[in-house]
Amino acid sequence: MVKKNACVFISGQGSNLKNLINRSRDNNFPIKIRLIISDKKNAHGIIYAKKNAIPYKVINTNLKYYETLILQILKKNKISFICLAGYMKIISSNFIKKFGKKIINIHPSLLPKFKGLNTFSRILKNKEKKTGCTVHFVTDKLDSGKIITQKSFFISLNDSELTIQKKTQRLEHQAFPESIIKIFRNN
Ligand code: GRF
Numbered sequence: 001m002v003k004k005n006a007c008v009f010i011s012g013q014g015s016n017l018k019n020l021i022n023r024s025r026d027n028n029f030p031i032k033i034r035l036i037i038s039d040k041k042n043a044h045g046i047i048y049a050k051k052n053a054i055p056y057k058v059i060n061t062n063l064k065y066y067e068t069l070i071l072q073i074l075k076k077n078k079i080s081f082i083c084l085a086g087y088m089k090i091i092s093s094n095f096i097k098k099f100g101k102k103i104i105n106i107h108p109s110l111l112p113k114f115k116g117l118n119t120f121s122r123i124l125k126n127k128e129k130k131t132g133c134t135v136h137f138v139t140d141k142l143d144s145g146k147i148i149t150q151k152s153f154f155i156s157l158n159d160s161e162l163t164i165q166k167k168t169q170r171l172e173h174q175a176f177p178e179s180i181i182k183i184f185r186n187n
Helices: 015-023 046-051 066-076 093-099 119-125 161-184
Strands: 004-010 031-038 056-058 081-084 102-107 130-137 147-154
Touching: 004 015, 015 031, 015 046, 015 161, 031 046, 031 066, 046 056, 066 093, 102 161, 119 161, 130 161, 147 161
Parallel strands: 004 031, 004 081, 031 056, 081 102
Antiparallel strands: 102 130, 130 147
16 A cells, blocks of 8 residues: 655644554555654654654744745655644644645544633533544634544543543544544545
8 A cells, every 4th residue: 555644743742643653554554654743842752753763843833934844844755644643733724725635633522522722621620421532634723624533431420630631542542543544545
């Protein structure tokens, strides 16, 4: 299979990145991670780029033209697919238009519920019975593009923000690779 050249954008821990790197070792997995972009130089996830000898770039998002810079780097590396895995910057509509290829994001709630930040505290405060994660296409509206995969679990009385986060991440590590397989299955 001819794999798509993918870039993963991160800002933090990078557990989804780590998982995607592992999955992409499989010959039948549709993408090869050619590049990692982080907006923070001390993002823990960069360790997985180093460990796996995957090129990475830290792009300072205080720069006025940082998106133009990213677009140039993506072009140079022939990237045709982007996974946002905990990337904390909002991608502009201009970027989406100029990149012109698929961009997907993972979000720790059952969208359209709980878009944006601090999802776990809001989920608890709202006394939700169920929660989970969503993988969706990125559009210029925050956490609003077409849903590719959702996975859910029931919240128990003992759950805290931390346990909900852990359970959600476990599901994310299934949902992200499954979504990528789904997207490219018929291509
Ligand atoms: C995930 O929970 C994801 O849903 C959210 O940011 C978190 C990133 O976690 N967008 P990690 O950096 O992949 O561990």
